[in-house]
Amino acid sequence: MSEQTKHNISLYVENKPGVTIRISLVFARRGYNIESFVGSRSQDPRYSRINIEATGDSKTLQLMLEQLNRLVDVIHAREYSDEDVIQKELALIKVHCNSETRTEILQIADAFKCRSEDISDTTMTFQVTGNTSKIEAVRKMLDKFGILEVVRTGKVLIARGEEETSW
Amino acid sequence: MNKKQCTAATKMIEILQNQGVECLFGLPGGSAIPMYDALAQSTMKLVLTRHEQGATHMADGYARSTGKPGVVLVTSGPGATNTLTGIMTAMMDSVPMVVLCGQQLTMNLGLDTFQEADVSGMSYPIVKHSFLVKDPEELPSVINQAFHIASTGRPGPVIVDIPKNVSSALIPEDTSGEFSLPGYNPLKEVNQDDVKKAATMISVAQRPILMVGHGAVISGAVKEVQAIVEKMQIPVVNTLLGKGCFPESHDLNLGMPGMHGTAYANMALCECDLIVSIGSRWDDRIAGNPDEFLPQAKKIHIDIDPVEINKAVQVDCSVIGDAREILNSLYAYLNKGNTQRWVKQIKRLKREYPLKYKKEGKLRAQHVIEEMSKLTKGEAIVTSDVGQHQMWAAQFFKTEKSRHFLTSGGAGTMGYGFPAAIGAQIGNPGKTVVAIVGDGGFQMTLPELSTVVNEKLPLKILIINNNYLGMVRQWQHMFYENRLSGVDLEGNPDFVKLAAAYGIKGFRVKRSADVRKVLNAALAYSDGPCIIDAEVEQHDNVFPMVPSGATLDKMLLSMPRNKKLEKPTGGT
Known part of the structure; x- marks a missing residue:
């Protein structure tokens, strides 16, 4: 088995039923695991943008990109490395707290510019945005207090400068 | 204003006729009745089959022999599922086909109603594209799209799933059949630099071979292949689906290579220094083990589908586009090399290792x-x-x-x-x-x-x-x-x-x-x-035989005596 790496794939597709099945079948057939999948309507309501993060080997990735581009409903599909694009993710983190730990948790949250969304006697919930490594760092820092839940959106990305994303 | 109206099914038949469809292959059923009703009121011919699988293979044979898309008309549920084997067959061999399926009423979809099957869901991996029509006024456009997609670029089967309330709905007679498909651009311009690179490789090769596949047949590149063979004196192998693109009686034709190919084709491949695939996808019946396929030879791949490049066998040069168009430009760049000794060797192989069987004894x-x-x-x-x-x-x-x-x-x-x-x-x-x-x-x-x-x-x-x-x-x-x-x-x-x-x-x-x-x-x-x-x-057994997954030099000309054969490593 060749090296398994994470890949960011950005697609511009027709906004129609069944499109996501056609796309995910391309991944499943070659044994690629989808780590995250974000899709929503684009500026032009006839089309959608989809960002997929998936793990697999690079040779298969090239084949899959061609197979994705072959789909009639896919206008464009391409891979991005983290450097080419601005990529962001949002996470909601619910952490256990008590009167002794609350201050320290708030300090950590403040350092990472997390937004406090909910607070109870025993829990605090934050919204954190940024790249994947930032979210990982927050999670790690809060881990010792007892994280109850993490919900993440998965990556969204946009090309830098005048370049159009996924073209 | 009182616009003239007709059923969507009637409009559909009219569009099929505009598309040049001569006949439909199929078998009716409940949800296809409106379409069969429209058919009965038209001049279109129906070939009534006894099973829907038969209908798809008939459409397939019609399409492969004429080059025009074959059209199938069946009902929902089991009628549609019976077509799946034929659709997969057409997909694997790039055959243009349009399969029109009746479907339950749109309001009943997903509710396990009578003869309802999620045909789109079942067929995604085996179609070039598929449509589920929910708006009757879209049907004319969808039918035109289906024909366009099925028959252009690398051909393939397209399913159109048509609910009964859609086919029987009244629509204006002049409903437009226009469409735009921004995600489908099958005709890309051929990169002339790639063609020149291929031409140079062919011109300097000492022992080149052309391998013509179904892509060459589909693009109609008969004359173009012949012209290059005659100019360059290059021997030709044809894949199973490439048979007939270059006459098999020709001196320079070596027949089919691969698992049950001719001995001389396989031996020639093992000796060649360049192989040019024209619309063949290096199928595992030919390549055996793709990683070890003809390591001594440079490889050029001409194909209309970029997915096929480096999919099985890694190539040294690829040219993407229509085979006929590519061969036309290629011809102009070719410089006649010297293949005399190679051609002699090929002719000797053909003489020394002919196909054979026993004519005496039982009928063969x-x-x-x-x-x-x-x-x-x-x-x-x-x-x-x-x-x-x-x-x-x-x-x-x-x-x-x-x-x-x-x-x-x-x-x-x-x-x-x-x-x-x-x-x-x-x-x-x-x-x-x-x-x-x-x-x-x-x-x-x-x-x-x-x-x-x-x-x-x-x-x-x-x-x-x-x-x-x-x-x-x-x-x-x-x-x-x-x-x-x-x-x-x-x-x-x-x-x-x-x-x-x-x-x-x-x-x-x-x-x-x-x-x-x-x-x-x-x-x-x-x-x-x-x-x-x-x-x-x-x-009787078929020989020569290259055991599945093995390289061509492992070819058996007959059953080895007193020697146990290893189980093949290939898929089937």
């Missing part, structure tokens, strides 16, 4: 097929099923013309040959059409005997009858110490009597001495279809 399948080939002089359209007889047909039936040898290559669908021949005969009424089938495969789609009688087609059905699933028996014999499992077709009918039950003329041949006489009589028979039951040697 090869004998029957070779005789049929001689008697029809390259003029007949031949279809085959899948298995031993298919490989013998590929070896011994010399195909001289493009679109004259139709077989299920990629999918390996048993039951394909007979219905495909019906489609081919309907598309080519003046031609002799011969279906070469095995006794196993024939029984998978033989209900279409009624169809062939109904249509009064002068089809010749040649059954290579060894009372076995012969190819599996051969594998069990060679690699599984002859432990035969599930291959004895005890219980086969008497095919001549079966023919009689349908009112079809039957011939039987059992002895080598009678082959020519019987085949001549069958070919001369013009009063409808006929069956020729050729009772052949039961335990």
